[in-house]
Amino acid sequence: MVKLSLVEENYLKAIYHLSGHGQENVSTNAIALQIQTTPASVSDMVRKLAKKKVVEYTKYQGVNLTNEGTKMALRIIRKHRLWEVFLVKELKFHWDQVHDVAEQLEHIQSPLLIQRLDEYLGFPKFDPHGDPIPNEHGEIEEKPKLTLSSLKECESGIIAAVKDTSAEFLKYMDKIGVYLGAQVTVMDIEQFDRSQEIEIDGAKRIFVSKQVSENILITQ
Amino acid sequence: MVKLSLVEENYLKAIYHLSGHGQENVSTNAIALQIQTTPASVSDMVRKLAKKKVVEYTKYQGVNLTNEGTKMALRIIRKHRLWEVFLVKELKFHWDQVHDVAEQLEHIQSPLLIQRLDEYLGFPKFDPHGDPIPNEHGEIEEKPKLTLSSLKECESGIIAAVKDTSAEFLKYMDKIGVYLGAQVTVMDIEQFDRSQEIEIDGAKRIFVSKQVSENILITQ
DNA sequence: AATATTTTTTAGATTAGTTTAAATTTAATA
DNA sequence: TATTAAATTTAAACTAATCTAAAAAATATT
Ligand SMILES: [Mn+2]
Ligand SMILES: [Mn+2]
Ligand SMILES: [Mn+2]
Ligand SMILES: [Mn+2]
Numbered sequence: 391m392v393k394l395s396l397v398e399e400n401y402l403k404a405i406y407h408l409s410g411h412g413q414e415n416v417s418t419n420a421i422a423l424q425i426q427t428t429p430a431s432v433s434d435m436v437r438k439l440a441k442k443k444v445v446e447y448t449k450y451q452g453v454n455l456t457n458e459g460t461k462m463a464l465r466i467i468r469k470h471r472l473w474e475v476f477l478v479k480e481l482k483f484h485w486d487q488v489h490d491v492a493e494q495l496e497h498i499q500s501p502l503l504i505q506r507l508d509e510y511l512g513f514p515k516f517d518p519h520g521d522p523i524p525n526e527h528g529e530i531e532e533k534p535k536l537t538l539s540s541l542k543e544c545e546s547g548i549i550a551a552v553k554d555t556s557a558e559f560l561k562y563m564d565k566i567g568v569y570l571g572a573q574v575t576v577m578d579i580e581q582f583d584r585s586q587e588i589e590i591d592g593a594k595r596i597f598v599s600k601q602v603s604e605n606i607l608i609t610q
Numbered sequence: 611m612v613k614l615s616l617v618e619e620n621y622l623k624a625i626y627h628l629s630g631h632g633q634e635n636v637s638t639n640a641i642a643l644q645i646q647t648t649p650a651s652v653s654d655m656v657r658k659l660a661k662k663k664v665v666e667y668t669k670y671q672g673v674n675l676t677n678e679g680t681k682m683a684l685r686i687i688r689k690h691r692l693w694e695v696f697l698v699k700e701l702k703f704h705w706d707q708v709h710d711v712a713e714q715l716e717h718i719q720s721p722l723l724i725q726r727l728d729e730y731l732g733f734p735k736f737d738p739h740g741d742p743i744p745n746e747h748g749e750i751e752e753k754p755k756l757t758l759s760s761l762k763e764c765e766s767g768i769i770a771a772v773k774d775t776s777a778e779f780l781k782y783m784d785k786i787g788v789y790l791g792a793q794v795t796v797m798d799i800e801q802f803d804r805s806q807e808i809e810i811d812g813a814k815r816i817f818v819s820k821q822v823s824e825n826i827l828i829t830q
Numbered sequence: 831a832a833t834a835t836t837t838t839t840t841a842g843a844t845t846a847g848t849t850t851a852a853a854t855t856t857a858a859t860a
Numbered sequence: 861t862a863t864t865a866a867a868t869t870t871a872a873a874c875t876a877a878t879c880t881a882a883a884a885a886a887t888a889t890t
Binding site: 637638669 | 866867868869871
């Protein structure tokens with residue numbers, strides 16, 4: 391197994407997230423946008439990663455992870471999410487404060503550390519944003535979830551995750567009282583803009599725009 | 611306050627450790643040896659650090675930390691030692707396993723993280739090797755300690771720290787049953803090689819060479 | 831199909847950190 | 861004090877990662 395630099399690790403992660411779990415090839419521009427760099431840098435790096443056999447790449451055709459690359463990306467994501475759990479559960483961070491620190495912690499190299507951390511946290515299956523935590527072999531169990539926006543009137547479910555994990559969005563979730571595990575029922579849908587009136591835990595009623603309801607994920 | 615790269619942080623730490631808490635100037639070669647690089651690299655870097663006002667440097671005269679530089683070095687050491695406590699106390703790492711991981715973790719940038727970690731651990735005063743943990747202002751309280759080798763026959767004390775924190779030395783400490791907090795009494799000193807027969811906790815008796823007794827620190 | 835636009839790649843330069851080899855300064859010794 | 865040895869600095873070159881600008885390829889539009 392090849393050894394990657396911190397920068398290379400971030401490229402792998404970006405490609406993983408942009409490819410929709412390996413489904414479609416990722417464009418140079420998309421990667422550049424995601425990791426805040428130039429398309430020229432991405433072109434260079436992608437060639438380098440292809441030489442290391444962690445991505446499949448043909449010029450002008452975009453890039454995707456190899457099996458090896460996917461496993462490596464998922465091991466980094468595993469670390470990211472385990473650290474997020476630690477920060478929230480143990481160090482009482484708020485779920486909108488953990489991402490930037492986890493971006494740093496995910497690059498710490500120590501198999502023992504991450505094994506012990508997993509154990510210490512009681513082998514959590516999801517991170518504070520409801521995202522599943524891959525296992526040590528770089529395997530992930532993704533259950534397809536509905537967006538709140540796809541629910542019809544009178545339908546209900548459990549809030550399982552958020553798509554948008556930006557601090558702004560998470561703070562807004564807090565403000566309106568939406569949290570993971572909450573019971574939600576769609577009371578009314580405004581046909582004009584697809585905004586919803588929803589009921590949280592059979593009590594509080596709030597209005598959410600379509601932009602918001604598309605970023606809330608539901609299980610039933 | 612200037613912002614330093616990971617590499618620059620390691621230089622500061624090396625200079626701190628080699629200067630004996632700022633007492634004497636540190637030579638280019640000594641730094642090169644400590645951080646496994648070439649004297650040429652050190653010369654370059656030291657000029658760079660002087661420009662950033664974290665070290666005082668005159669060509670051919672060696673280098674030392676400024677007040678600002680000392681504070682920064684101590685904040686990194688604070689992080690290193692707090693993480694070591696976390697690894698041993700919470701994640702059940704052995705005291706000979708923590709150093710390399712702490713070398714990575716000490717560079718994580720998040721004041722909130724380190725503040726919460728400190729709190730989580732109960733504001734520890736010493737790391738697993740008996741070294742004092744600096745406060746958040748970059749201040750450290752160093753109590754002068756005796757080496758075991760300086761004790762005379764029949765004198766005793768408490769083992770407070772180890773000077774050598776290499777895995778080999780620490781494993782040897784385990785093997786002979788030496789641990790922090792143990793009561794130790796010097797039973798006999800061999801004049802020829804200054805080796806000692808010592809008694810641990812008024813029970814077990816062992817022999818230690820001068821090389822070993824010089825690396826064990828005592829309080830009374 | 832021809833032209834225009836967008837995307838991607840290449841070329842050349844830049845920065846941080848490093849190395850080797852040569853030059854210089856300091857320290858040691860005869 | 862003169863010479864030698866050791867330590868230190870400078871010079872030149874290298875790698876990883878980045879950027880700007882220009883060239884090339886792919887798409888979209890007339
Ligand atoms: Mn995150
Ligand atoms: Mn997350
Ligand atoms: Mn250490
Ligand atoms: Mn330590």
